[in-house]
Amino acid sequence: MDFDELYEQEFGKTYQYIRYMVSNAQVAEDLTQDTFVRIYKTDLTKVTNFQTYTRQVARNLVYDYYRKRALIKWLPFTNVPEQVGDHDVPHEWLIQEEDRKQLYEALQKLKPVQREVIIYRKIEELSIQETCAIMGLSSVKVANTQRSAMLALQKILGGEIDED
Amino acid sequence: MKIDDRLKQLDELPQNEALKKSIYQNIHKKPVRKQYQLKTLREIGIMAAICFIGLFLLFTSDMNNQAASGEIAKITSYENNGEKGFRGRTSTLFVGVENVTTDSIIALFENISELPAVMAPPKSDVHYDIIVLYKNGEQRKFELAWNYMHDISNDAFYPGYDQFPSTVLSDLENAHDRFQFPSIFIGLGVLLMILVASSYYKRRQIELPKKIRGMGIAMTIYIIVVAIMGYYYFMIGPFYKPLLLLLLFAYGFSIWWLIKKEVTNLHILKVEKYKILFIVLWFLIGIGTA
Numbered sequence: 001m002d003f004d005e006l007y008e009q010e011f012g013k014t015y016q017y018i019r020y021m022v023s024n025a026q027v028a029e030d031l032t033q034d035t036f037v038r039i040y041k042t043d044l045t046k047v048t049n050f051q052t053y054t055r056q057v058a059r060n061l062v063y064d065y066y067r068k069r070a071l072i073k074w075l076p077f078t079n080v081p082e083q084v085g086d087h088d089v090p091h092e093w094l095i096q097e098e099d100r101k102q103l104y105e106a107l108q109k110l111k112p113v114q115r116e117v118i119i120y121r122k123i124e125e126l127s128i129q130e131t132c133a134i135m136g137l138s139s140v141k142v143a144n145t146q147r148s149a150m151l152a153l154q155k156i157l158g159g160e161i162d163e164d
Numbered sequence: 165m166k167i168d169d170r171l172k173q174l175d176e177l178p179q180n181e182a183l184k185k186s187i188y189q190n191i192h193k194k195p196v197r198k199q200y201q202l203k204t205l206r207e208i209g210i211m212a213a214i215c216f217i218g219l220f221l222l223f224t225s226d227m228n229n230q231a232a233s234g235e236i237a238k239i240t241s242y243e244n245n246g247e248k249g250f251r252g253r254t255s256t257l258f259v260g261v262e263n264v265t266t267d268s269i270i271a272l273f274e275n276i277s278e279l280p281a282v283m284a285p286p287k288s289d290v291h292y293d294i295i296v297l298y299k300n301g302e303q304r305k306f307e308l309a310w311n312y313m314h315d316i317s318n319d320a321f322y323p324g325y326d327q328f329p330s331t332v333l334s335d336l337e338n339a340h341d342r343f344q345f346p347s348i349f350i351g352l353g354v355l356l357m358i359l360v361a362s363s364y365y366k367r368r369q370i371e372l373p374k375k376i377r378g379m380g381i382a383m384t385i386y387i388i389v390v391a392i393m394g395y396y397y398f399m400i401g402p403f404y405k406p407l408l409l410l411l412l413f414a415y416g417f418s419i420w421w422l423i424k425k426e427v428t429n430l431h432i433l434k435v436e437k438y439k440i441l442f443i444v445l446w447f448l449i450g451i452g453t454a
Binding site: 011029033036104123136 | 165166167168170171172173174175177178179180183184187188190191368369370429430431432
């Protein structure tokens with residue numbers, strides 16, 4: 001697979017993942033671009049699973065962003081625009097419908113790792129194995145995180161969840 | 165509707181075609197910088213710098229001038245417990261070398277010409293290797309034991325510290341009587357860190373990379389360096405602390421350099437980073453208190 005094919009195939013899901021993990025639209029766009037710039041620079045002949053690889057790159061960038069944000073919070077004399085978090089606005093499509101908005105807001109209240117598992121397992125409906133490969137966690141850990149995330153969502157939203 | 169089913173609708177976030185197009189164009193517009201070449205150059209540069217600093221320290225560590233006698237500038241001592249050869253050095257940056265420039269010891273060496281010469285007595289395994297450095301750069305080496313003092317530079321023998329005022333021995337003992345981090349703790353600490361890391365991987369079922377490229381070569385180099393260090397310690401003399409620190413940082417950097425290239429999992433990277441930092445820090449404390 002060459003870069004153009006990969007870009008065509010993975011762009012949508014990558015942007016969606018980043019948009020749900022990072023509320024700031026501009027940052028999400030920058031991280032999406034950075035993800036594909038990194039992939040573009042990579043020798044794709046060595047990549048065995050393109051979906052997993054793309055998601056791993058995106059994930060690393062998202063976590064790098066979290067780390068930087070956590071650091072910036074503690075820096076004195078930081079300019080106001082650099083205080084990331086002020087421009088966190090959900091995607092227009094999400095606020096068009098009340099149910100989507102509620103779900104999105106509930107999702108934002110979860111821990112990043114829980115949110116991530118929900119994105120992979122419940123939104124994109126990836127298998128446990130695929131999720132494990134992307135996140136580098138054991139299946140038990142993924143299953144436990146999924147359970148705790150669903151319980152947290154249930155607490156926020158009410159309603160029922162699948163017990164399996 | 166169950167939350168599980170409600171969540172599925174979030175998978176239909178509309179694709180932003182304009183964004184997709186603009187990112188694609190940006191990527192193709194940007195010239196691809198060969199970052200890896202820069203990184204490799206930077207890493208080679210760091211390694212070269214470490215080697216040059218090491219060589220600099222090695223060749224400038226124990227320079228001294230030979231000249232006529234004069235006043236005493238400094239007296240250093242090494243407590244020799246049966247180790248081979250004369251181990252005194254003029255710098256306290258050597259492991260085990262202490263500054264013993266006290267009034268009683270200065271008085272002893274300033275008036276050494278007044279001491280009675282004696283016949284060569286039987287050598288004692290436990291003694292102090294002392295270097296007296298004069299202000300004009302001259303230095304004289306002495307071996308001081310309970311029954312003799314051997315002026316190595318002039319091959320003359322004098323009575324031992326049993327015949328001198330008790331302050332001489334107490335000053336020497338006080339200088340060498342300082343807290344030392346037991347070396348067994350270093351070994352135990354490293355072992356503990358390895359066990360903690362492996363149990364963490366086991367508990368989280370994280371699979372480590374089967375082979376790390378270059379690790380075999382690195383291990384061979386480490387073993388050779390340790391063997392050389394062992395030979396140096398037993399046959400030549402005490403270690404120079406800055407050089408030990410340099411080797412320690414070179415070890416930490418090289419092992420990190422090898423591991424970060426091969427790991428496929430951020431958890432491994434994090435654990436290995438803490439492991440290396442802990443080991444380096446642990447040795448650092450050991451060297452600092454040596």
